[in-house]
Amino acid sequence: MSTIVDVCKLAGVSKATVSRVINGTGQVKKSTRDAVKAAMEQLGYRPNTLAQSLARSETNSIGLVISDYEGIYFGNLLKQASASAEQAHKELFITDGHNDSEREYEAILRLQDRRCDAIVLYSRKISMEQLQTLKQQLTVPLVLINRELSEPLFHTVTFDQGGAVKTMINHLISYGHRKIACITGPLSTPTGQARFAAYQDTLKQYAISFNPNLVKHAQYGLQNGYDACRELIEGNIAFSALLAFNDEMALGALKALTDAGISVPEQVSIAGIDNNPMTQFSTPAISTIDLPVKEATNHAIKVALSLAEGKTCPFSSQYKGTLIQRDSILPFNSTKNWLAY
Amino acid sequence: MSTIVDVCKLAGVSKATVSRVINGTGQVKKSTRDAVKAAMEQLGYRPNTLAQSLARSETNSIGLVISDYEGIYFGNLLKQASASAEQAHKELFITDGHNDSEREYEAILRLQDRRCDAIVLYSRKISMEQLQTLKQQLTVPLVLINRELSEPLFHTVTFDQGGAVKTMINHLISYGHRKIACITGPLSTPTGQARFAAYQDTLKQYAISFNPNLVKHAQYGLQNGYDACRELIEGNIAFSALLAFNDEMALGALKALTDAGISVPEQVSIAGIDNNPMTQFSTPAISTIDLPVKEATNHAIKVALSLAEGKTCPFSSQYKGTLIQRDSILPFNSTKNWLAY
DNA sequence: CTGTTAGCGCTTTCAC
DNA sequence: GTGAAAGCGCTAACAG
Numbered sequence: 001m002s003t004i005v006d007v008c009k010l011a012g013v014s015k016a017t018v019s020r021v022i023n024g025t026g027q028v029k030k031s032t033r034d035a036v037k038a039a040m041e042q043l044g045y046r047p048n049t050l051a052q053s054l055a056r057s058e059t060n061s062i063g064l065v066i067s068d069y070e071g072i073y074f075g076n077l078l079k080q081a082s083a084s085a086e087q088a089h090k091e092l093f094i095t096d097g098h099n100d101s102e103r104e105y106e107a108i109l110r111l112q113d114r115r116c117d118a119i120v121l122y123s124r125k126i127s128m129e130q131l132q133t134l135k136q137q138l139t140v141p142l143v144l145i146n147r148e149l150s151e152p153l154f155h156t157v158t159f160d161q162g163g164a165v166k167t168m169i170n171h172l173i174s175y176g177h178r179k180i181a182c183i184t185g186p187l188s189t190p191t192g193q194a195r196f197a198a199y200q201d202t203l204k205q206y207a208i209s210f211n212p213n214l215v216k217h218a219q220y221g222l223q224n225g226y227d228a229c230r231e232l233i234e235g236n237i238a239f240s241a242l243l244a245f246n247d248e249m250a251l252g253a254l255k256a257l258t259d260a261g262i263s264v265p266e267q268v269s270i271a272g273i274d275n276n277p278m279t280q281f282s283t284p285a286i287s288t289i290d291l292p293v294k295e296a297t298n299h300a301i302k303v304a305l306s307l308a309e310g311k312t313c314p315f316s317s318q319y320k321g322t323l324i325q326r327d328s329i330l331p332f333n334s335t336k337n338w339l340a341y
Numbered sequence: 342m343s344t345i346v347d348v349c350k351l352a353g354v355s356k357a358t359v360s361r362v363i364n365g366t367g368q369v370k371k372s373t374r375d376a377v378k379a380a381m382e383q384l385g386y387r388p389n390t391l392a393q394s395l396a397r398s399e400t401n402s403i404g405l406v407i408s409d410y411e412g413i414y415f416g417n418l419l420k421q422a423s424a425s426a427e428q429a430h431k432e433l434f435i436t437d438g439h440n441d442s443e444r445e446y447e448a449i450l451r452l453q454d455r456r457c458d459a460i461v462l463y464s465r466k467i468s469m470e471q472l473q474t475l476k477q478q479l480t481v482p483l484v485l486i487n488r489e490l491s492e493p494l495f496h497t498v499t500f501d502q503g504g505a506v507k508t509m510i511n512h513l514i515s516y517g518h519r520k521i522a523c524i525t526g527p528l529s530t531p532t533g534q535a536r537f538a539a540y541q542d543t544l545k546q547y548a549i550s551f552n553p554n555l556v557k558h559a560q561y562g563l564q565n566g567y568d569a570c571r572e573l574i575e576g577n578i579a580f581s582a583l584l585a586f587n588d589e590m591a592l593g594a595l596k597a598l599t600d601a602g603i604s605v606p607e608q609v610s611i612a613g614i615d616n617n618p619m620t621q622f623s624t625p626a627i628s629t630i631d632l633p634v635k636e637a638t639n640h641a642i643k644v645a646l647s648l649a650e651g652k653t654c655p656f657s658s659q660y661k662g663t664l665i666q667r668d669s670i671l672p673f674n675s676t677k678n679w680l681a682y
Numbered sequence: 683c684t685g686t687t688a689g690c691g692c693t694t695t696c697a698c
Numbered sequence: 699g700t701g702a703a704a705g706c707g708c709t710a711a712c713a714g
Contacts, residue, residue, distance in 0.1 A: 049454040051707035069419040078410040113390040255622040281596040355701045392691035
């Protein structure tokens, strides 16, 4: 690995000059610039990013920490984050928190130790207390995706999670369903809570009494959706529709229903959330709510970048989901119940 | 952000001493160590990783570049890579090549500019020429996942891609199938080529003549699998079994078949590769080949780490897939053809 | 236009 | 045990 001084010697100039041609700053006579370039070329010289960053005290990079590499979300998220960063000519450092709040917290700190210019966090786990202390410790801007804050600690980009559920329940009810089963995601996360609250609230708006036997709590995932749905079936409580809090669970539930000989959507309508590509290719294709993950991610990165440059940004922005109608929902009156009502 | 000198002043010691307690190197009297720790604590001091790396000329990190954040593979891959790196107390830097060989090449160089201790590459795109020049430019070890090399340029960890297809075709043939349609992945990649060659070779071994009308080339993905399968159906060439070169395409094909009123597996058996979790939850569940992505990834990281420490490692290692039997394959004699043979 | 000279924040001999 | 000093490779005034 050749260094800047190797280039200096070969080109017969000073470090300052080489630095100038590396960065295209200041004035350099064309002839000497060419000489320097030739020298760099000949040596296969590449600046040491570490040294540059240390000297400049900025890294031209942004850090992203996600809870883990699980779910459909994060593929889109990483993809968009990567694209947005590239577009801004920034490096993107991705770290996962191994789905553990303490590790997430550490990951953020380590990103700051690396002197990222800004950090974006998409966390399911991190606690309010941790965010509070981060507020003290952090000197670089942090923006949160999918996390509503009561106090304006950090900039946030959120989804209307409650609205997503509400939209779908409304849709189901408009189709005449009233006994709507529900498989929630983990209630330990803000997202889970918001969605579950919306489920209950929306039912209440229609004066449909909440039936705890109609809801199962599960971790996201195909198998968990399957299992939860089996429990529902074995519970022998009639329902004409089923909302799973994400598409994977909905897909698992579909399988459970099918295995049990209950036909979807003829006997029970099902719905999910996320607009997982697979919902389009299951039989029946599953109605779902599309959450604009890419847009939100792009926006979060943009905000982080602006903040890094010292600009000011709106403190929070929210994205809404949109209903995607497919084949898994039929009007209630045409459903042949799988269990007596 | 406080620096080491802030700690020095507060603790009334020299940089050397602070450095010693940071790294736990050398001898420091307990009392002064405690004083230093107290000072660090009080200031919320955290060492600047950049400066440490520059001084030590090692970053304690390993770089991973993948083609893009697409497909089922890479989720497992990232997850395992992250776990393996963490276990070795190394930071993991993940970069994607935006599915473009030039960008991948650049990504590798940038990782080296960042002075990663080693680099792991999982590329679909990068060319032999680029690898050749990398061989010249790179001073850090590079290990390739899923890339067979004719010359021993770099250490490799590969999958027996041909064997995976062969295993499945054998399985199909043992079930009496002979007209086996095929939806290949992109033939521009080594993986695609190996798999396609195996398809042809295996048929030949059974003296089954290759029928080009029975094969469609597609990009991986649900929709592409769907479309390719439609073409197959519309081609009106009889086949009793269908192998898609990945599970997503198989899932798409299943949908196409279902939409066309052809029942799986009664009328046509289908199979995929990857052991995508979804194949277990489709109806019918799809038989597939499980590729030990996690094991291979873990091994690649380990090799990279060893190489970084100057140890020597076996130059190449190969992992084999295993057949996962599910419900999508039935013996030929019991299939009711969807088209006259 | 170009070179000199301080750093950036930390590690690491080498003395004391 | 601890400190002084010389870097790591590069940038950024400041002169000239």
